[in-house]
Amino acid sequence: xxxxxxxxxxLAGALCLVATACADSTDKADAAGGxxxxxxxxxxxxxLENCDGTEKFTKAPSRVVVMNGASVAxxxxxxxxxxxxxxxxxxxxxxxxxxxxxxxAIKALPDGGVKLNDAYDVPREAMIGLRPDLxxxxxxxxxxxxxxxxxxxxxxGVGAGTYVSPQGCDQDTSKMTIADSYTLLRDMGRIFDKGxxxxxxxxxxxxxxxxxxxxxxxxxxxKVPEVMVLFSNMTMGGNxxxxxxxxxxxxxxxxxxxxxxxxxxxxxxxxxxxSKEKVAATDVDALVVIGYNDPNPAxxxxxxxxxxxxxxxxxxxxxxxxxDSMYLGPSNDLAVEKIAGMLHPDKF
Numbered sequence: 074x075x076x077x078x079x080x081x082x083x084l085a086g087a088l089c090l091v092a093t094a095c096a097d098s099t100d101k102a103d104a105a106g107g108x109x110x111x112x113x114x115x116x117x118x119x120x121l122e123n124c125d126g127t128e129k130f131t132k133a134p135s136r137v138v139v140m141n142g143a144s145v146a147x148x149x150x151x152x153x154x155x156x157x158x159x160x161x162x163x164x165x166x167x168x169x170x171x172x173x174x175x176x177x178a179i180k181a182l183p184d185g186g187v188k189l190n191d192a193y194d195v196p197r198e199a200m201i202g203l204r205p206d207l208x209x210x211x212x213x214x215x216x217x218x219x220x221x222x223x224x225x226x227x228x229x230g231v232g233a234g235t236y237v238s239p240q241g242c243d244q245d246t247s248k249m250t251i252a253d254s255y256t257l258l259r260d261m262g263r264i265f266d267k268g269x270x271x272x273x274x275x276x277x278x279x280x281x282x283x284x285x286x287x288x289x290x291x292x293x294x295x296k297v298p299e300v301m302v303l304f305s306n307m308t309m310g311g312n313x314x315x316x317x318x319x320x321x322x323x324x325x326x327x328x329x330x331x332x333x334x335x336x337x338x339x340x341x342x343x344x345x346x347x348s349k350e351k352v353a354a355t356d357v358d359a360l361v362v363i364g365y366n367d368p369n370p371a372x373x374x375x376x377x378x379x380x381x382x383x384x385x386x387x388x389x390x391x392x393x394x395x396x397d398s399m400y401l402g403p404s405n406d407l408a409v410e411k412i413a414g415m416l417h418p419d420k421f
Contacts, residue, residue: 136161138195169396192220208233210235239401254403254405298416301336302327304364314347321343323399329409362394364396
């Protein structure tokens with residue numbers, strides 16, 4: 074699979090990895106805050122407000138299709154909840170993960186034997202043929218009829234529920250935060266009657282992030298490190314640096330790790346399309362390289378540091394290579410921890 078085409082298609086048309094949260098459950102108020110009895114409610118029926126409609130579940134789904142969407146948020150969330158055996162077809166994979174064993178577990182999931190379309194996803198006829206009772210899509214792109222996908226109405230007609238992940242209704246992930254990862258966990262917990270387990274995962278993540286943030290905020294504060302976040306060996310625009318992150322969940326992760334995005338103002342959308350001159354003229358204190366099916370994102374990071382020796386990051390050899398923990402999903406706490414350790418080694 075070409076690394077350029079699926080990401081260019083999915084990030085521009087399907088993704089995020091990018092409004093009002095579309096997948097807020099009826100417990101929307103709890104998504105940004107603590108646990109409540111309502112959020113952990115068990116039993117059926119379960120009703121969720123999702124995008125502009127309502128999804129009702131009378132039992133736990135047993136034939137789940139996970140669409141690509143240039144994401145692993147949905148499949149990772151299901152695996153974190155112990156629901157891998159419910160998946161009849163999964164199209165999500167980064168080839169790597171910060172969570173031990175996750176990449177191998179994802180690779181072992183069935184793919185349904187589907188012939189994918191040009192967006193590396195499941196076309197209408199193949200989707201119907203899989204006989205799903207739940208279809209997960211990162212954004213509403215996955216249910217767009219003009220792109221050859223089964224619509225939500227068509228899937229409802231064959232008995233399948235559908236779910237678009239947080240911030241995916243209008244395909245704008247620029248406002249996404251870690252709270253959206255918790256919303257996804259809570260909603261999957263409710264749909265599959267795993268609410269208590271979802272809340273335990275959220276509580277553990279919140280505690281780890283709070284502990285890390287307390288460490289990096291403590292004591293005398295030097296200048297907040299300016300961090301460049303980008304995808305390794307990825308092209309999504311016309312300039313030399315078209316996969317540079319400007320906004321989205323990445324910035325929330327950076328802030329909690331004691332850093333800030335050096336290119337946040339470079340674009341109003343999730344990604345900036347930058348010239349080499351613009352990148353060279355910016356003081357970059359540290360580098361976060363995200364690997365999407367790239368076997369060696371660390372090598373790309375080292376290449377960039379060599380290319381821009383004037384950066385403080387190059388002088389200090391300050392970088393970290395990450396993958397799924399930087400996206401919507403159940404492992405944002407790992408990204409916060411790893412970035413904080415790189416930015417503030419004296420605090421750990």
